[in-house]
Amino acid sequence: MTSEKLAAGSSFPAITLPVLGGDKRSLSVPQNGCDWILVAVYRGKHCPLCTKYLQELNSVLPDLNRQGVDVIAVSADDESRAAEQMAEVAPRFDVAYGMTVPHMQAMGLFISGPRNGVDVEAPFAEPGLFVLDATGTVQIIDISNVPFARPDLAWIAKGIGFRRGPMKAAPINGTYA
DSSP states (O other): OOOOOOOTTSBOOOOEEEBTTSOEEETTOOOTTOSEEEEEEOOOTTOHHHHHHHHHHHHHHHHHHHTTEEEEEEOSOOHHHHHHHHHHHOOSSEEEOOOOHHHHHHTTOOEEOGGGSSSOOSOEEOOEEEEEOTTSBEEEEEEOSSTTOOOOHHHHHHHHHHHHTTTTTSOOTTOOO
16 A cells, blocks of 8 residues: 655645554654654554664664654553563654554655565554654655665754754755655
């Protein structure tokens, strides 16, 4: 299943989901004193590459937070599957769960069915990474149809610093009309 891709410079869709620990969170609203947010969409518990990527996200989290960037990860997994995977990740960022196919479509993600994974019971999102500014505008976007094609998180952190610093006044990349 495909969906219409979210454009750089557009507003991120208003999606609120439960997070591990019992609260609910908007995916487009930074917290913890930050004014930007990085939304990392991962495939779910069935994906060992996702576990590794989220562990790497832990390692760049201090740099992102220093730059005023909050982080949230999200998948279509239910609470128990998300919690089971996060026991291995030990995230220092919020993890949302319960993303639906309409949510995936609103974000412009590639969507795969249960036959595209092992131990999968429902459609799931392929990886996506979105960096939003304080207004919820998509500054950086990366969408993949496979788990092994994702941006390097250390480079993303450096790029955010560049975007928020020397390139602050420049138009958002990819918005030439």
